[in-house]
Amino acid sequence: MLLKRRYLPSLGSFATFEVAAKHLSFTLAENELNVTQAAISQQIRGLEKSLGVTLFIRKHNSLELTLDGQRLLTAVSGGLDIICDAINDINAPSDPPLITCSGTNAAIACWLKPLVDRFRSERPDVRFVLLASDEDDTLRNFDEVDLSVICGNERCEVGESLYYLFSEIVQPVCSRDYLNQHGPFPDAQSLVQADLLDLHRKHWTADAIGWHPITWDDWFRASGLDLPHLSPSMISNNYPLLVNAAVRGEGIVLGWHHLVRSLMDDGALCALFDAPLHVDRGYYMKVNQASLDKPHVQEFKDFVLTGLAASEQERKPHGAATGDGP
Missing domain, CATH: 1.10.10.10 (Winged helix-like DNA-binding domain superfamily/Winged helix DNA-binding domain)
Known part of the structure; x- marks a missing residue:
């Protein structure tokens, strides 16, 4: 009818x-x-x-x-x-694609931001919102967040996807200038009198840091030394601040590979010797359910994962550095 x-x-x-x-x-x-x-x-x-x-x-x-x-x-x-x-919606120009990411201060500033820069050199039309906090663990659950960088947690809500990124590896690093002026540092014992930069316990007890701390004490013990009265020259709850201090030649910092690798590739930091501490936990990228069908989010996710796979294939372990290096 x-x-x-x-x-x-x-x-x-x-x-x-x-x-x-x-x-x-x-x-x-x-x-x-x-x-x-x-x-x-x-x-x-x-x-x-x-x-x-x-x-x-x-x-x-x-x-x-x-x-x-x-x-x-x-x-x-x-x-x-x-x-x-x-009519206004029809005639208005479409908004450029937007990707919102969350993570800790260090994960966003030291690891994700360089990747965003490289991605945008190929896709300048894509905009990013980077939400960084060591205090707010709920950022990953915001409706607007597409991707989250998380550590040591494989749990995932229904409809979300979790992608393994890398394991946690920690190694002492410093600038070439500091190494030339104060080195050489051939082994762990030689670092006892060096200017060590360390994370404050406030960092490890922050709400968004839900995993066991790794300190200079842990690294020295893993290297066979027990130094109960270690006195770092600078302590901060802000890891990017410590990394920047190391780049400026102010001391030696424990370098999480994923956070300092780009600086090592650029020559701003170098490994003192080959003594990495491998931690039994990994890092993951979580894609929220509402973002699974966004092409630009999937493109960035693939960009990150493909880049990690390629770098692992091409990268050779950073050997010990000497004060006579370039």
Whole structure:
């Protein structure tokens, strides 16, 4: 059974009615619409005839809406607003693709940001929002977050995807200038009198840091030394700050491979000798459920994973550095 198409007066008559009803004056409507008052009166009479109701009570010097007129004004105003919004959406330029990522301060600043820079050199149209916090562990659950970098946690909600990135490896690193001025440092014992940069316990107890701390004490014990009275020259709860201090030649920092690798590749930092500490936990990238069907998010995810796989194939272990290096 075919449905009959409902009959509606012209859209122009509804628009004229809205203006006249807003002003309660055909004269003011004439000024706004730039048509004659007679034309407005004709359109209103035609609309009333089509609908079979009276929309205005015509007084000597004014107009008043009838109850039917008030009902129609509410419907017409809302309908025209919806039409205008749809037209604006159609004509508005589409927003460039946006990727929102979350992680700890160090993960975002030291690991993810260089990857974002390289990705945007190929896709400058893609925008990024980088949410970094050592205190807020709920960032990964925000609806707007597409990707999260997490450590040591393989649990995943239904509909989310978790991708393994790398294991945790820690090794002492410093700048070439510091090594040339204060080295050589051939072994762990030689670091006892060096300027060590260390993370404060406040970092490891932050709400978004939910894993066991790795300190200089741990690294020395793994190297066969027990130094209970170790006194680092600088301590901070901000790892990027310590890394920047090491780059400026202020001392030696424990370098998490994924956080300092780009600086080592650029020559800003170097490994002192080949004594990495392998920690029994890994890092993962979580893709939130609402982002699984976003092409630009999947493209960035593939970019990260492909780059990691290629770098592991090509990269040779960083050997011991000497003060005589370039």
